[in-house]
Amino acid sequence: MPVCSIHCGRNAVLKRPKTGDALCKECFFEAFESEIHFTITRAKLFKPNSTVAIAASGGKDSTVLAYVMKMLNEKYNYKLKLFLLSIDEGITGYRDDSLNTVKQNRDDYEMPLKILSYKDLYGWTMDEIVAEIGRKNNCTFCGVFRRQALDRGAHLLKVDCLATGHNADDIAETVLMNILRGDVARLNRCTSIVTDNGDGIPRVKPLKYTYEKEIVMYAYFKKLVYFSTECVFAPNAYRGHARMLLKDMEKIDPSVIMKIIQSGETLKVKSTAKLPTLMNCTRCGYISSQETCKACVLLEGLNKGLPKLGIGKSSKVKKALDDIQQNDSLCCSARGNSNVNNIKDLKDKKCLCLGSQNVLSVQIDEISLEKLTVE
Numbered sequence: 001m002p003v004c005s006i007h008c009g010r011n012a013v014l015k016r017p018k019t020g021d022a023l024c025k026e027c028f029f030e031a032f033e034s035e036i037h038f039t040i041t042r043a044k045l046f047k048p049n050s051t052v053a054i055a056a057s058g059g060k061d062s063t064v065l066a067y068v069m070k071m072l073n074e075k076y077n078y079k080l081k082l083f084l085l086s087i088d089e090g091i092t093g094y095r096d097d098s099l100n101t102v103k104q105n106r107d108d109y110e111m112p113l114k115i116l117s118y119k120d121l122y123g124w125t126m127d128e129i130v131a132e133i134g135r136k137n138n139c140t141f142c143g144v145f146r147r148q149a150l151d152r153g154a155h156l157l158k159v160d161c162l163a164t165g166h167n168a169d170d171i172a173e174t175v176l177m178n179i180l181r182g183d184v185a186r187l188n189r190c191t192s193i194v195t196d197n198g199d200g201i202p203r204v205k206p207l208k209y210t211y212e213k214e215i216v217m218y219a220y221f222k223k224l225v226y227f228s229t230e231c232v233f234a235p236n237a238y239r240g241h242a243r244m245l246l247k248d249m250e251k252i253d254p255s256v257i258m259k260i261i262q263s264g265e266t267l268k269v270k271s272t273a274k275l276p277t278l279m280n281c282t283r284c285g286y287i288s289s290q291e292t293c294k295a296c297v298l299l300e301g302l303n304k305g306l307p308k309l310g311i312g313k314s315s316k317v318k319k320a321l322d323d324i325q326q327n328d329s330l331c332c333s334a335r336g337n338s339n340v341n342n343i344k345d346l347k348d349k350k351c352l353c354l355g356s357q358n359v360l361s362v363q364i365d366e367i368s369l370e371k372l373t374v375e
C-alpha cells in the first residue's frame with residue numbers, strides 16, 4: 001500500500017483522478033473541500049449574510065454540493081442561509097424517487113426545502129409531454145422548463161443567488177458541444193462561473209473545477225445518500241456524444257477536462273460575431289433572445305396540439321405563433337358567429353382550440369356547439 005503523498009504518515013486509499021496523487025481519505029477530503037472553498041472565495045460567489053438556494057435534484061452533484069456548502073459555511077463562517085430548491089418534472093420512477101432523497105438531505109442537512117412541479121407551473125408533467133411528443137425531443141422541453149422553473153423557485157424563495165451542481169465535466173462537455181454545434185453565443189458564456197439571466201438572481205457553480213469522478217469518490221467515502229439512476233427517458237443524445245468524446249480523451253490525459261474549460265474561458269469571440277440580443281418575453285416577461293421565450297413557445301405548442309412547434313428553427317416559430325394567434329381569433333369569432341352551427345363549421349374554420357387537450361378534454365365530435373364553453 002503506498003503512503004499518502006501529502007506525507008501525513010497514513011496509507012493512501014485512492015489515486016486522485018484530477019492530479020494522479022495517491023492520497024489517504026482524510027487528505028483527499030481536505031484537498032477536495034479546500035479547492036471548492038478556493039473556487040468560491042476567488043470568484044467571490046457569495047456575500048456574507050446572503051441567502052442561497054441550492055438546486056437539488058437528489059443526484060450526486062447537488063447532494064455533494066449541499067453537503068459541502070453546509071460544511072464550508074460552518075467551517076469558514078460564510079454566514080449564508082441555505083435552502084434546497086427542487087423541481088419535480090413529473091417523471092414516474094425517476095424524479096419521484098430522487099425527491100425522496102432530497103427530502104432525506106433536507107432532514108440530514110437541516111435546510112428548508114421548496115419543491116415546484118412542472119404540473120403546477122405549466123399544467124403538464126414530463127410523463128404527459130413524452131406521451132404527446134415521444135422520446136425524441138423531450139430533453140428540450142425538460143431542460144427549458146427546468147431552467148425557468150428554477151428561476152421561478154429562486155424568486156419565490158426570495159434568495160440572493162441560486163447554486164447548481166454543474167461540475168467540471170459538465171462544463172467541458174458543454175464547451176465541446178457548443179464548438180461542435182458552432183453555437184458561438186453559448187460558447188461565449190458557458191464557462192462563466194456566475195451567470196445572470198437579467199432577473200437579478202445570479203446562478204453560481206461552486207463545483208465548476210471539481211471532477212465528476214472525485215465527486216463520486218467523495219460521496220462514496222463520506223457515505224452520502226444520493227440517487228444514482230439515469231433518467232428513464234432517452235438521455236440528451238447530443239450531449240451524450242460530447243460526453244463519450246470527453247471520457248475517451250480523459251483516459252489518455254485526465255487534465256483534458258481542465259484544459260477544455262481553460263480554453264473556453266480564454267476564447268474571445270470576434271466583435272463581428274452575431275450574438276443574440278436579450279429582451280423580455282412578451283408573454284411571460286422572462287429573459288429571452290426572441291420576442292417569445294422558448295418555454296412559452298413550447299407550452300403554446302403543447303396546449304395547441306402542436307408539440308413540435310418549438311423544436312425547429314426559431315425563424316419559423318414567429319410565423320407559426322402569428323398563425324396560431326390569427327386562428328385563435330377566428331375560433332373566438334366563430335363561437336359568436338351565427339353562421340357556425342355545428343362542430344364541422346368550427347373545424348372548417350380551423351379552430352385551433354379544438355386541437356388543444358387542455359381546453360377541451362371531451363370528445364368534440366360528440367358534443368353540440370352550445371356545450372363548447374372555453375374559459
Ligand SMILES: Nc1ncnc2c1ncn2[C@@H]1O[C@H](COP(=O)(O)OP(=O)(O)OP(=O)(O)O)[C@@H](O)[C@H]1O
Nearest residue numbers: 055056057059060061062063085086087164165166
Ligand atoms: N429536478 C431538479 N431540481 C433541482 N435542481 C436540478 C434538477 N435537475 C437538475 N438540477 C440542477 O442542475 C444541475 C445539473 O443538472 P444535470 O441534469 O446535469 O444533473 P446531474 O449532472 O445528474 O447532477 P445531479 O447529480 O445533481 O443530479 C444539478 O446538479 C442540480 O443542481
